[in-house]
Amino acid sequence: MLSNHTIAVIGAGNIGRALIGGLLHGHELDPDQIRATRRDAHALEELQAQFPGIRTGADNTEAAHEATIIVLAIKPQNAAQVIEEIRPHVPAEAMVVSVLAGVTTDALQQAFGQDLAVVRAMPNTPMLVDEGATALAGGRFSQPEHLALARQMFEAVGKVEEVPEYLMDAVTGLSGSGPAYVYMFIEALTDAGVKQGMPRPTAFRLAAQTVFGAAKLVIETGKHPAILRDEVTTPGGTAIAAVAELESHGLRTMLINAVATATARSKELSKLQE
Numbered sequence: 147m148l149s150n151h152t153i154a155v156i157g158a159g160n161i162g163r164a165l166i167g168g169l170l171h172g173h174e175l176d177p178d179q180i181r182a183t184r185r186d187a188h189a190l191e192e193l194q195a196q197f198p199g200i201r202t203g204a205d206n207t208e209a210a211h212e213a214t215i216i217v218l219a220i221k222p223q224n225a226a227q228v229i230e231e232i233r234p235h236v237p238a239e240a241m242v243v244s245v246l247a248g249v250t251t252d253a254l255q256q257a258f259g260q261d262l263a264v265v266r267a268m269p270n271t272p273m274l275v276d277e278g279a280t281a282l283a284g285g286r287f288s289q290p291e292h293l294a295l296a297r298q299m300f301e302a303v304g305k306v307e308e309v310p311e312y313l314m315d316a317v318t319g320l321s322g323s324g325p326a327y328v329y330m331f332i333e334a335l336t337d338a339g340v341k342q343g344m345p346r347p348t349a350f351r352l353a354a355q356t357v358f359g360a361a362k363l364v365i366e367t368g369k370h371p372a373i374l375r376d377e378v379t380t381p382g383g384t385a386i387a388a389v390a391e392l393e394s395h396g397l398r399t400m401l402i403n404a405v406a407t408a409t410a411r412s413k414e415l416s417k418l419q420e
C-alpha cells in the first residue's frame with residue numbers, strides 16, 4: 147500500500163513535480179509523507195508554495211534517509227554524483243524508482259552497491275496534466291510488490307504498462323518521445339486549416355480537440371483504429387480522399403521509421419551513460 151510509505155523525490159523538476167502533484171491530487175499520500183529536493187533555493191520556495199505540507203530542501207541525504215521509496219528524478223548527467231552522495235544513507239529496505247532516461251537497473255544497482263529493489267520508469271510529459279503514459283520495468287531485486295507500488299504512483303498521473311527492460315529504448319522512441327510527434331501533427335493540421343482560410347486560433351482549437359477526441363474514442367471504445375477510420379470514410383467522400391493522399395506520402399512508414407530512429411538514438415545514449 148502506497149499510503150504506508152514515505153517518498154523522497156530527489157530532483158523535483160518537471161517530472162518530479164508532476165509526480166508529487168498526481169500523488170497529492172489522488173490522495174495517495176498525505177503531504178508530510180513526501181520529501182522533495184533540488185538545489186535552487188528560490189525553486190524550493192515555489193515548490194513549497196505549490197504543495198503546502200510537503201518537506202522540501204536541498205539535502206538529498208536527509209530525504210533519502212527518511213524515505214521508503216526514493217524517486218530519482220534528476221537528469222542522467224547528475225545521477226552518478228547524487229547516487230554517490232545518498233548511497234550511505236539509503237535504508238536497506240528502501241526501494242528506488244528511477245525515471246532516468248537510458249540508465250539501466252543493473253547500472254543503478256551497481257552504483258548503489260547493494261541489493262536494492264529498483265524499478266525503472268519511462269513516463270512522458272502529459273503526466274503534467276495527469277494523462278501520462280508510463281512504462282515500468284523491474285530490476286533483478288524488485289518483487290511484484292515493488293512494481294505494484296510503482297504502478298500505483300504512476301497511475302496517479304496517467305496510464306501504466308509493465309514491459310521487460312529490453313523494451314525501454316522502444317518505449318522511449320514511442321511514448322517517451324511521442325508527444326513531440328503529436329505536437330507536430332497538431333501544428334501541421336492547424337496550418338492546413340489556415341491554408342483553407344480559417345483563423346489560426348480556430349484551426350488550432352479544432353486540430354487539438356480532434357486529436358484529443360480521436361484518442362479518447364480509441365481508448366474508450368477499445369475499437370481498432372482502422373475500424374474507427376472506416377467509420378468516418380464514406381465511399382467517394384472527403385475523408386477517404388485525404389486518407390489516400392496520406393498513404394501516398396507514406397505516413398505509416400514515416401512513423402515506423404521515426405520511432406526506429408528514436409529507439410536507436412536511445413540505445414546510443416544509454417551506452418554513453420554506462
Ligand SMILES: NC(=O)c1ccc[n+]([C@@H]2O[C@H](COP(=O)([O-])OP(=O)(O)OC[C@H]3O[C@@H](n4cnc5c(N)ncnc54)[C@H](OP(=O)(O)O)[C@@H]3O)[C@@H](O)[C@H]2O)c1
Binds near residue numbers: 156183185206269
Ligand atoms: N521530460 C521528459 O519528457 C522525460 C520523460 C521521461 C523521463 N525523463 C527523465 O526524468 C528526469 C528529469 O527530467 P525533467 O524533465 O524533470 O528535468 P528537470 O526539470 O531538469 O528536473 C531535474 C531536477 O533535478 C534537480 N537537480 C539537479 N541536480 C541536483 C542535485 N544534485 N540534487 C538535487 N536536485 C538536483 C534540478 O533542480 P536544481 O537545479 O534546482 O537542483 C532539476 O529541478 C531525467 O532523468 C529524464 O531523463 C524525462
